[in-house]
Amino acid sequence: MAAPFLVRHHKNSIFFFFFLSYLLFSVHGLKGGSSLSVENDDDVLVSANGLFTAGFHQVGENAYCFAVWFTDQPTTGGPTVVWMANRDAPVNGKYSKLILFEDGNLALTDAEQYITWSTHTKSTSSNSLQLQLHDTGNLILFEGQQSLWQSFDYPTDTLLPGQALTMNTQLVSSRSCTNYASGFYKLFFDDYDSILRLHYEGPVSSSVFWPDPRFLPREVGRYQYVYNRRASLSSDGGFKSSDGLEFFSADYGIGPQRMMKIDIDGNLRVYSFIEHQTRKEWQVQWQAVSRSCRVHGICGPNSLCTYSQDAGRRCICLHGYKMVNFEDWSYGCAPEFEGCSPDNEGFIKLTQAEFYGYDIRYHPNYTLDSCKKDCLDDCTCKGFQFSYDCHKGIYYCYMKNSLYNGYQMGFYNTMYIKLPKMLVLSFHQKTINDQNVSCVGQAVTPMIRSYEKKHHNKLLNSMAVLGCVIGFIEIIGIVFFWYKSSKHSITIDQCYFPAATAFRKFTYSELKKASRNFSEEIGHGGTGVVYKGILSDNRVAAIKKLKNTNHQGEDEFQTEINTIGRLNHMNLIETWGYCAEGKHRLIVYEYMENGSLAGNLRLGKLNWETRFEIAKGTAKGLAYLHEECLEWVLHCDVKPHNILLDSNYNPKVADFGLSKLFDRDRKGKSNFSTVRGTRGYMAPEWVFNLPITSKVDVFSYGVVILEMITGRSPTGKEQKSDENGDTEPALIDWVRDRINGNGMESWIQEIVNTSMSEEYDQITMENLVNIALQCAEEDRKVRPTMKQVVNMLQHPENYR
Structure with a gap:
């Protein structure tokens, strides 16, 4: 594989300078004893295919990280960063360097000349040392033909095609749109049962939320206790994991650049880089959690996550609680009342709401009054979930000692929150929907690096010779750069894009078994017949079997799949999966009890x-x-x-x-x-x-x-x-x-x-x-x- 070049970095003309550099400079990477400077825009590495660039990336006021990003940029947004060396310890914008020492250690030095990050590698031959950025986006440190270190072994929040996620690696979200430091969400293989999971580790609570903890791993198609823990995304949009998780992006096939990323909102998404006639953008082609409010910790304790078509996802403090940190919802809300007084307490009712986890007791076959009495008698009880089990024909309640992971999304549970009677009397159900509070994604304080030490200028020592060459390049390139820049404008970074609804790919035999050989018809239309079925996880489903298996039927199937894969709203039917096997085309929906x-x-x-x-x-x-x-x-x-x-x-x-x-x-x-x-x-x-x-x-x-x-x-x-x-x-x-x-x-x-x-x-x-x-x-x-x-x-x- 050809080595990368050191080239002049411009946002919209990188390929032009890449070509000129190829003509004027020899092919080389960063060699032993050499360095890249934060102050020199020329000091970047570009992969041989031009898809990736590595260099210093600004992450805050006078704060920089050494990073790898896609060379081509979306029309609205800055570079798409896929890896960072020092995300939690950015260096100064003055006199910081990436140095490949002759002893084989690759390190970042700050303005004060101390090392903030290094690979801790050693070499016996400095002449054979070289740092290269490969066509895959992998930054590799070589000693001759032997790899001493590679960035693929130390991912941040992004998995590139061909990059393996293993038992020793994990993806960790960024803190916010403006802060690239490690956030609260991570994707990892569980050491206990080898399941690939999404985990929330917040300032006041932690929990696993994907796969859905309400189901056993086998009920969602996962295999436990697998020895070889490994997962990867292919360049055509397919994903495979050793625990049985397998899916295909909505645009599966050879085509655009892709990446998998754990976003700041805790959701795991697969993106494709789409080039339209007038714009370029990253589009979501798959996501792990279809209902964004079910990501744990998104609103912090004592709050409720709601979703509407007008406002999107919003966080609201419960009645009687106030926001802790007005710049960060992850800290949630704190009570405006004190103490515990059973004789002076009551309950407010939240319809279609649930607070997942933190149950202290479960009472089957309880009346509402019995649940209320039990909670009032226990000062540790903050409220209880009250629901009806349609299979057993009984009511039950879960007593809660904490109010975490609250969301309101159009299902049938009812939550009762314990409050002083004065607050109970002032509560109105519509208050939940009327509050105008900003949601998650508010910018937390960005990274800032200050530098007050007097500096000694060392930058001009070797610029005279290069000045003429670079000036010549600039004269030739300025017209091309102006032309390209006039066609595209760059705005603020995009954090993540609206998500597509997640799918599970079923086999035809699974759906045939679930529907008892398609025996119970519940509806039909011009494009297909709908049957009732019970999936392996006991969910009742509506299974639509398309009539046509010719080319027209295939077109209708693809239309429906591509459409519903982009939709997520409480007044739209929820789709759970599909089957595309041979001539069979089926779609699996949620079952609607009251029909049409x-x-x-x-x-x-x-x-x-x-x-x-x-x-x-x-x-x-x-x-x-x-x-x-x-x-x-x-x-x-x-x-x-x-x-x-x-x-x-x-x-x-x-x-x-x-x-x-x-x-x-x-x-x-x-x-x-x-x-x-x-x-x-x-x-x-x-x-x-x-x-x-x-x-x-x-x-x-x-x-x-x-x-x-x-x-x-x-x-x-x-x-x-x-x-x-x-x-x-x-x-x-x-x-x-x-x-x-x-x-x-x-x-x-x-x-x-x-x-x-x-x-x-x-x-x-x-x-x-x-x-x-x-x-x-x-x-x-x-x-x-x-x-x-x-x-x-x-x-x-x-x-x-």
């Missing part, structure tokens, strides 16, 4: 309050698709059959088999080769061959809302046609005719389905009908966006 909205409307089971909450939840899910996820997504087939309801009738938008992703730079316009959707719910744009935008989903949503209100199907016999075809469902005209032909007192009663009786609020109902009609306007330009729909539903007083 269509089925519930047929049975007339839904009351007014439930229908209104379904309208809001569906709007939030579509707004996330259109504006909040990694790329904009059009669903293209919004209808009651594709809105599923969980056990609490919370809606989740499903079935993205007809979806379309498109870049934000295309300003919301997309081209489709075929008409997509279901008759009756399709916008007029499809018929008149107009540009397709997110407004097609808005139209469909409006039709769905009118169907929920009236009970009339837009695809029934009342469907009308004109000379151009089905341009608008008769349902919309029917509602407008009733409004225009009746007084304000009577039109609501005339259009509302009789199954809702008179339980609805008339003002709210009028507002919902008006919103639905605005969404179903024939002119797409006057339809609101889904984000505006959410605002109109949540704050109707602003739109009257």
Whole structure:
């Protein structure tokens, strides 16, 4: 393998100078007795293929680390650092050096001339010593042909393709966006059972959170007590670990540069470097934890992690607690009250909340009052989890002595927090959702290195000869550098990118067994049939088996997989995995106990309050698709059959088999080769061959809302046609005719389905009908966006 070059470092013209250096200088690395200076921008090493650069990287005010980074940079953000020698002890920006001593030791010396980092290697021949940066990004110290030391054996927070993670190595996150020092999260092989795990080691607590500690290793496909502990990421995006963990990135195959990184938020992600026509960026192709609030320690003790489409992930102190460190959420919150007084204490109720771990007792078959009494009698009890075991048919409670790892994410547990009665009386459930508190990722104090000692200038001793050569290079290169720089602007470093939902790859035999040979059909559509199944970890799943196994079916499968791999929202169906084996194409979803909205409307089971909450939840899910996820997504087939309801009738938008992703730079316009959707719910744009935008989903949503209100199907016999075809469902005209032909007192009663009786609020109902009609306007330009729909539903007083 060819050795790297010492070259002039420029952000956007490194390859140009790399080429000139090749012409003017001999091929060499850093040899014994030589050094690189922090003050000299020329002192960098570049791999022979030009992909990686090594040199001094600024990590704070007058603070530098010796690092390796990708030469090519994203359009928005600085260099992507993959390794650091001295992340916890940065050197000064004056007179610091990387020195390869003749005795074989590679070391960093600070401005005071003391060693802050070294390899502790020894050599018997200084003439054969050489430090090289290889094409893989591995920095290797050679003595002749023998390797004395390599950076791959001492990773920081990144694993490169071909780099092994072993029993002796680990990945450790950075502290924050602005502080590269070792953080609180690490990826390592557990010494006890050889399982690859993610671990949180914070200032006040520590715990393992991945794989999910609620399941045994074998239930998540891991093998314990394996002798050879080793994991690696391949260049095509495949990952294999000795404990049985295996996955493939969403863009699996030969192509872009990739890396695996443990980010500052504790999540493990695989990134690919994507080059678009107008920008370059690192995109998430896999992540370990699909729900970000389930990363332990993310908000610290006595706090709750919440997620919403508008605010993303947020940390909130529990009622009666206050934030400890306003610059760092990892320290959590502290109580604003003192002491323990059972006669003067009560409980506040947090719905759909859980605090994982720190249980002091478990009480099966307990009533709520019994749980409360037990906690009140114990001063160490801070609260308890109260839930129902549907398999055993009993209620139970977990008593907590600490409130760590709290999150609120739309499941069925209820948490009771013990507080003085005065604080209980001042608590309102909506407070949890109304607080406006910044989330994790706030910048902690950046690294700063000061230097006050008087210096002796030694930098000009050997510059005269090189000055002419470098000046010549600069004259030739300045035009090229200006041209390249004018095309790209560099902004602040990006910490991590929004994540794609994680998948597990199932085998066909696993899913065949889980579904009892696909015996229980629970739904079907144009792209496939859905069966009920029970996975090996006892989770009830919906298994969709695509009908077509030809080229078209493969395209639909890839569309659905690539789409749902980028989505994470409480009102979107959660996907657990997939199967691509031979001609078989299957997708595994969470099972929705109450089926589809269509089925519930047929049975007339839904009351007014439930229908209104379904309208809001569906709007939030579509707004996330259109504006909040990694790329904009059009669903293209919004209808009651594709809105599923969980056990609490919370809606989740499903079935993205007809979806379309498109870049934000295309300003919301997309081209489709075929008409997509279901008759009756399709916008007029499809018929008149107009540009397709997110407004097609808005139209469909409006039709769905009118169907929920009236009970009339837009695809029934009342469907009308004109000379151009089905341009608008008769349902919309029917509602407008009733409004225009009746007084304000009577039109609501005339259009509302009789199954809702008179339980609805008339003002709210009028507002919902008006919103639905605005969404179903024939002119797409006057339809609101889904984000505006959410605002109109949540704050109707602003739109009257």
